[in-house]
Amino acid sequence: MELLQGLSGFKCEDWGIFAVPVDSIYRSVIFQGSSFSKEVFYVAYSSMPLYLPTDVQYLALGDRLLNSKGNEGWKLSDPSLVDELWKGIRQQALPFFAESDTPIKLAEALVNKPYFSRHRLHIQRNPLMAERFACSLIKGGNLDEGFEVIATLIPALDLADPIDSEVASRIDKLLMAKRSGEEAVKRLLSDWEQITRRSLKITEL
Numbered sequence: 001m002e003l004l005q006g007l008s009g010f011k012c013e014d015w016g017i018f019a020v021p022v023d024s025i026y027r028s029v030i031f032q033g034s035s036f037s038k039e040v041f042y043v044a045y046s047s048m049p050l051y052l053p054t055d056v057q058y059l060a061l062g063d064r065l066l067n068s069k070g071n072e073g074w075k076l077s078d079p080s081l082v083d084e085l086w087k088g089i090r091q092q093a094l095p096f097f098a099e100s101d102t103p104i105k106l107a108e109a110l111v112n113k114p115y116f117s118r119h120r121l122h123i124q125r126n127p128l129m130a131e132r133f134a135c136s137l138i139k140g141g142n143l144d145e146g147f148e149v150i151a152t153l154i155p156a157l158d159l160a161d162p163i164d165s166e167v168a169s170r171i172d173k174l175l176m177a178k179r180s181g182e183e184a185v186k187r188l189l190s191d192w193e194q195i196t197r198r199s200l201k202i203t204e205l
Contacts, residue, residue, distance in 0.1 A: 016043075019097060022202055024050055024139060024193060025106060027097045029089060030059065040073045043085065045093035047100035049132055051139050051189040052170070055199035061100070061110075061132070065092055104140030107133055127157060127167045138174075139189050143182060150174065 010017045010029075019027040026048040034040040046062025064072045065088045078084065100106040110133050130153045137146035150171055157164040157171075177184040197203070 019101075022050075023101075024103055025101055026050055026057075026200075026202060027101060028057070029065070029093055030057075034073065039076050041076065042072055043074060043088070045089070045096060047097060047106060049103065049106060049136055049139070050196045050202070051103070051193045052132060052135055053192040053195040053199075055196075057200055060129070061106070062096070063092075065089065102140065103136040104142065107136035107140060107142075110136070127153060127164050131167050131170065135174075135189065138185060143178075143185065147174075147178065 009019055011020050016028060016030040018029070027046070028048070029043060029045045032042040032044060034042065043065035044059050044062055045065060046059040048058060048061060065074075065085075066072060067074055067088065068084055074081065074085070100109045110129075130149060134146045134149035134153065137143075137149065154168075154171060157168050159165050159168055173188060174185065177188040
């Protein structure tokens with residue numbers, strides 16, 4: 001991919017590029033087609049925690065790359081496309097990745113950084129976002145604060161809701177692991193990470 005000629009520390013896939021090495025955070029730039037025009041496409045960047053089990057690569061912790069005009073759409077016919085993409089990635093995605101490349105930094109970014117500002121409300125209202133925040137704290141070694149977040153999340157869960165029910169099931173496993181000690185909690189998150197890696201075929205370390 002021509003774009004990678006000016007970008008070190010990334011590898012290429014059919015759908016886009018991802019940062020290597022892949023530790024516990026999967027940092028990727030994804031190219032998305034438009035349903036309105038074959039000449040227009042979109043570019044999304046995200047930092048996805050691998051230590052929560054999933055078989056879907058989601059973009060909830062990220063944003064769309066804006067072109068030089070401040071728009072989300074990119075045109076294949078633009079003669080300066082590669083240069084503009086590289087500029088956008090360097091100015092928008094790379095700083096984002098630097099602020100969210102470890103579990104603790106991701107947790108801090110969720111509540112402190114301007115480009116995550118809309119997620120502050122999500123942490124309070126969205127069980128999945130709250131779970132990602134709590135597990136990032138726990139994975140980063142801040143177990144006490146992470147489990148405090150979980151304690152506030154539990155009463156807000158609606159077990160009749162399928163998503164909330166899945167969150168509740170994972171929380172039960174975390175609480176069971178906690179009773180066995182910190183090492184058991186670490187093993188559980190590591191096991192979940194391996195599940196995600198296998199499901200998404202992420203083999204890079």
